[in-house]
Amino acid sequence: MxxxxxxxxxxxxxxxxxxxxxxxxxxxxxxxxxxxxxxxxxxxxxxxxxxxxxxxxxxxxxxxxxxxxxxxxxxxxxxxxxxxxxxxxxxxxxxxxxxxxxxxxxxxxxxxxxxxxxxxxxxxxxxxxxxxxxxxxxxxxxxxxxxxxxxxxxxxxxxxxxxxxxxxxxxxxxxxxxxxxxxxxxxxxxxxxxxxxxxxxxxxxxxxxxxxxxxxxxxxxxxxxxxxxxxxxxxxxxxxxxxxxxxxxxxxxxxxxxxxxxxxxxxxxxxxxxxxxxxxxxxxxxxxxxxxHVPSPISWADEERDTSAWLGNELQNEAFHKLYALEKEVMSGKNEAVISDFRKLQESDHFYYMCTKFFSDGAVHKYFNPYDTPYEAFINYMNVLSDFAIRVEKASVKKVRGKKSGTK
Amino acid sequence: MFGWEFPPHIAGGLGTACYGITKGLAKHDVDVLFVMPSASGDEDQTSVRIINASDVAVTESWTDVKEMNEFVDKVSFLKVSSGLVPYIDPREYDSMSVRNERMSRTEYEDFKINYGGKYKFSGKYGANLMEEVARYALVGAAIARENEFDVIHAHDWLTYAAGIAAKRVSGKPLVIHVHATEFDRSGENINLRVYDLEKMGMMAADKIIAVSNLTRNIIINRYGISPDKVITVHNAVDFHGFRQVNANRGVPEKIVTFLGRITFQKGPEYFIEAAGKVLKKYSDVRFVMAGNGDLMNRSIRRVAKLGISDRFHFTGFLRGDDVKKMFAYSDVYVMPSVSEPFGISPLEAMRSNVPTIISKQSGVAEVLKFAIKVDFWDIDAMADAIYGLLAYPALSGMSVRCGMEEVNALKWEKAAFKMKEVYLQAINEWKINRKN
Missing domain, CATH: 3.20.110.20 (7-stranded beta/alpha barrel)
Incomplete structure (x- = not known):
């Protein structure tokens, strides 16, 4: 064959x-x-x-x-x-x-x-x-x-x-x-x-x-x-x-x-x-x-071949869950610019930069990383996310108001 | 007066304090010759004359070997090349000076080349800090030979050696000014070389000025110094030319701020825990930790672990106008220091109309009646106080009003007056001792 x-x-x-x-x-x-x-x-x-x-x-x-x-x-x-x-x-x-x-x-x-x-x-x-x-x-x-x-x-x-x-x-x-x-x-x-x-x-x-x-x-x-x-x-x-x-x-x-x-x-x-x-x-x-049979997720990254390069420490998990906590509100807002930024903030690279596995696969991580430390990456990302959350909230408040005036 | 830094180029609060002190002293007709390791020339010299230690050649001040030997005798308690040999007991000191007594011509030349001449100080807090401290002492001795003065005033451990050297060369009384001790900086894990230098300074001093009773107690209890030698003179704060910046606040929530180095001394972890507690009860608030330091990464991890990073922000180190902007942003300022000899930043906050919470373990707590005080470890009390200032406008309103009055009453002129009295006392005692 x-x-x-x-x-x-x-x-x-x-x-x-x-x-x-x-x-x-x-x-x-x-x-x-x-x-x-x-x-x-x-x-x-x-x-x-x-x-x-x-x-x-x-x-x-x-x-x-x-x-x-x-x-x-x-x-x-x-x-x-x-x-x-x-x-x-x-x-x-x-x-x-x-x-x-x-x-x-x-x-x-x-x-x-x-x-x-x-x-x-x-x-x-x-x-x-x-x-x-x-x-x-x-x-x-x-x-x-x-x-x-x-x-x-x-x-x-x-x-x-x-x-x-x-x-x-x-x-x-x-x-x-x-x-x-x-x-x-x-x-x-x-x-x-x-x-x-x-x-x-x-x-x-x-x-x-x-x-x-x-x-x-x-x-x-x-x-x-x-x-x-x-x-x-x-x-x-x-x-x-x-x-x-x-x-x-x-x-x-x-x-x-x-x-x-x-x-x-x-x-x-x-x-x-x-x-x-x-x-x-x-x-x-x-x-x-x-x-x-793959009960828990695998990937092609690092020695572990799991998702720990993106979701392996508390910084990554915190940022990740705070981001997706906004999903419902973002989607119900139907604001194109907000949804586009939401998608861009989901790029896996942002979480990769917060990885603290410096020892075994450090060389690969360093190569791809614009930040000096994972902490800087986290702070920067969370600042952006905080602004984004404010926009999402504003948009949804507007929408609620709009609806109210619409029912009058 | 020996200092380490002077505005505008400052890394810590010491430079600002020295500036206030010299200006205050000038008002009481005290002439100050201010020595610093590395002056840049753009310092405000209206009330002081600044000597840049980097411009002083140690070798210029003597003429022959005998005089040279005398000089070396007096400054040899510090060894330049091997960092520091703290002066431990008189016998060791004697053996060292005996050796130096028979300094030959070649040794003299050697000394001139290696230790003489000018030395370019960085004036920073870098890796060869200990070497700079020792060389600064040599320069201090040389300056003491060449200038007329009545009393020597040395600020913090970096300059104590210079003060001692100047005292040995000139015979004039020495006043050392303790802005912080090694116990404040490092807790119980002290750097023994620094501790030894501090203790040496305190032992050699005729009078010691402590910035608070808290610091005075440390000097007496931890360094074993006789209480009648230690006098508390609280710091003041100079708001001359102070202006508030208008911050365009982008966030609708109230803001609670920690501003300072993120180190053990400043108690950042208590602020984080209190923030976590407040956020459970009061959602309309954000917390900010401004500054950097060796506990920063740990703090970030803790905040992430508590799951509050969307409400707790880190700004990194802030400079100049950004500090003012941060105060303008703030609704509550917290200084949870574990050990703070004085603490100027709450005063800046109060001056910027920000209600302030300070730890009882800070020197500034001794002079502020109206600030809210909590034990640094009592995160429940801290959370309560933050919540109170956020939720009850009457409380924050009163805190702002009274705080402003208190801050405006703290003047360097008053502090300098007390320092002058310390000088006079030291000079009088010195005169009496000389007569005997």
């Missing part, structure tokens, strides 16, 4: 908050650091998105439909592309037109809504699907949640939304003796197929590619194809899931990462029995082997 190799790249940029001081609360409702957001987006576009998209297009054309990949582009990233780098959107669109690229559904705001509010979760997925359709002209059929967060419950609600394919982490503590290189199903609704990330082989590229202390450095495409072949010997599918910013941003161009990717398809064709497939194609090709 033919075996599958499935690449999926995550494209996301957060809306970073500006330094928001206590004195701004109630006086200034402009929360975001547009300068930083624009600067960073332009930089990553030049180093990663544009050159990498060009390489992907070149490979797809060169191998005439035999090279396939998948993307999940968060709503906030699409919004920023539109504002600061429309040429990136165009290049994704060209990739979409080849038919060899699948776009996945996720939450528009790259949020953690699936962990607390199904209503909000569903609404954000709908928003995201609409945006993908608008920008890339395709409707996603497979789902990936923020940071590959998954549990039996979340899987069930994704299935209820009509998806029957979902991507998540091949977490060791869940799989035990089982391997990630097969297709599994949701424990509650067996119609939802699960594609699991092979974290070891994914991290060989995403984190270890340029690690000179590794005995395997330098990693060539041929060597890597050899590993893929060995890994899939008795198995069916290898899922390589990673941040798209790996290419050119986390691993800079000088590491040779672009050359590695350019040469990889040929090495795979020649050295393995793998076929490039998109997640949806792969799920159609292979039969699930077993249900996977």
């Amino acid at each position: 033919e075996k599958s190799l499935c690449f999926y790249f995550q494209v996301h940029q957060p809306d970073r908050l500006r330094l928001y001081r206590f004195f701004d609360i109630g006086n200034d409702s402009h929360y975001f650091d547009e300068f930083a957001n624009r600067t960073i987006l332009r930089r990553v576009a030049e180093r990663c998105y544009l050159p990498m998209n060009a390489i992907m297009l070149e490979l797809i054309e060169k191998y005439k439909g035999k090279f396939k990949i998948a993307f999940s582009v968060s709503g906030t990233a699409m919004e920023q592309f539109e504002k600061y780098a429309p040429e990136v959107l165009d290049s994704f669109k060209r990739l979409a037109e080849t038919g060899c690229v699948e776009f996945l559904a996720e939450t528009y705001s790259h949020s953690l809504a699936s962990l607390i509010s199904e209503k909000e979760f569903v609404a954000q997925v709908k928003e995201h699907v609409a945006a993908v359709k608008k920008h890339f002209g395709v409707t996603p059929t497979a789902f990936r949640n923020t940071e590959l967060i998954y549990s039996d419950q979340i899987g069930e609600s994704v299935a209820r939304m009509g998806y029957n394919i979902m991507l998540t982490e091949g977490a060791k503590h869940i799989l035990g003796w089982k391997g990630p290189n097969f297709i599994y199903t949701n424990a509650i609704n067996p119609r939802l197929k699960l594609l699991l990330k092979n974290f070891s082989l994914s991290d060989d590229i995403a984190f270890r590619f340029s690690d000179r202390s590794s005995p395997h450095w330098p990693l060539t495409s041929e060597k890597y194809a050899g590993w893929l072949d060995a890994a899939v010997k008795n198995d069916e599918i290898i899922n390589l899931f990673m941040d798209y910013e790996t290419f050119g941003e986390h691993q800079s161009q000088s590491t040779g990462i672009f050359e590695f990717m350019k040469a990889l398809p040929k090495a795979v064709f020649e050295g393995t029995e793998l076929t490039f497939r998109t997640p949806s194609e792969a799920a159609g090709k292979h039969q699930p082997v077993a249900p996977m």
Whole structure:
């Protein structure tokens, strides 16, 4: 039987908050650091998105439909592309037109809504699907949640939304003796197929590619194809899931990462029995082997592979619950600007900045963090949230008054 | 007068106090020569002459080896290179000076190069603070040789060594001024090197000025100093040129403020617990903790744990106008200090029409009759007081009115008058002793 190799790249940029001081609360409702957001987006576009998209297009054309990949582009990233780098959107669109690229559904705001509010979760997925359709002209059929967060419950609600394919982490503590290189199903609704990330082989590229202390450095495409072949010997599918910013941003161009990717398809064709497939194609090709039981949420982050990078300490939990305590009022207000800010404040990155796990995965955390300490991140976020809460309250008071006068 | 800082460049309250004291002394015809480690030149010199210790060369003041040896004798209780060797017993001191007596020409040159010359002080509270303290003493001795004066006045432990050195060189009486002790700063986990320096200063002083009875008691009980040597002169506050800023308050709720360093001494945790209690009964209020310090992160975690971070805000360190803005924002000011030798900030709050709650463990409680006083540990009483000031306008109204009157009665001129009396006493006793 033919075996599958499935690449999926995550494209996301957060809306970073500006330094928001206590004195701004109630006086200034402009929360975001547009300068930083624009600067960073332009930089990553030049180093990663544009050159990498060009390489992907070149490979797809060169191998005439035999090279396939998948993307999940968060709503906030699409919004920023539109504002600061429309040429990136165009290049994704060209990739979409080849038919060899699948776009996945996720939450528009790259949020953690699936962990607390199904209503909000569903609404954000709908928003995201609409945006993908608008920008890339395709409707996603497979789902990936923020940071590959998954549990039996979340899987069930994704299935209820009509998806029957979902991507998540091949977490060791869940799989035990089982391997990630097969297709599994949701424990509650067996119609939802699960594609699991092979974290070891994914991290060989995403984190270890340029690690000179590794005995395997330098990693060539041929060597890597050899590993893929060995890994899939008795198995069916290898899922390589990673941040798209790996290419050119986390691993800079000088590491040779672009050359590695350019040469990889040929090495795979020649050295393995793998076929490039998109997640949806792969799920159609292979039969699930077993249900996977995930009672509490897993993710692709850190050694723990759980949600502790975002909700692991009292600061994060406090901010998270204070935010979602406003949900009902925000939604009943139907004020577009308020809802938009509510969604932006839900971006998982804000909570990631408040993480205090500095020791084991500190390097990764530091790289992504605009704040010096998690405490600063928390204070800044809570100041913004306090102002936001005042706006929400004002809006709902107005509405009540409006209703009263309306009944007269 | 030896100080460590002077407005406009100040890190703590000491500089502001020195400014008020020198201005007050000028009104009583006391000429002050103010020495500080690092002056920037933009200090207000209308009532003092400022000597910048960074401009003083230690070597300029002597002419030969003999004189040099005498000098070294007098200042050798501090070793510059190894930080500090606190003066413990006379025998050790003697052996040190015996060694120094036979200082050779080369040693003299060595001294000139290593310890002489000018030393650029940072005047900050940084890593080589101890070295700066010791070098400051050397400079103090040199200045004492070159200037005429009747009495030496040294502020807080950083300058005691300089005061002692000046006393040894000049033979003039020494008054030290205790604005805070190591017990106030660190609780029971004191830094022994600082404690030793403080004790050395207190022992060597002819008179000691304490900023409150609270501090006076610490000096007597914890440092074993004879009570008749220690005189309390309460601090005052100078609101000359004080103006209130108009804050555009963005929040409709009332605001309860803590403003100060977030350290053990200031009792931030009691404020947080009291806030948690008040918020259970009274929702129309926000709490603000302004400042930073080593307990800040712990405080943030505690606030998050109590689940009140949407009503409890941290501003970080505030400067200049932001402090005034914060007072203008405030409806209640709380100073829950565990140990506060005096405490100027409640006075600033009262001057800004903010009703104020202070801990009984603060020196300022001795001079304020109308402020609400609670034990720092009594969070129930603190919560009660906050609630009362928020909920009953009559109470806060009276607190504001009486507070303003009390604050306006506290003048540096009065405090300086008492200090002058201390000086005169010290000089008289010194004269009597010399005759004997």
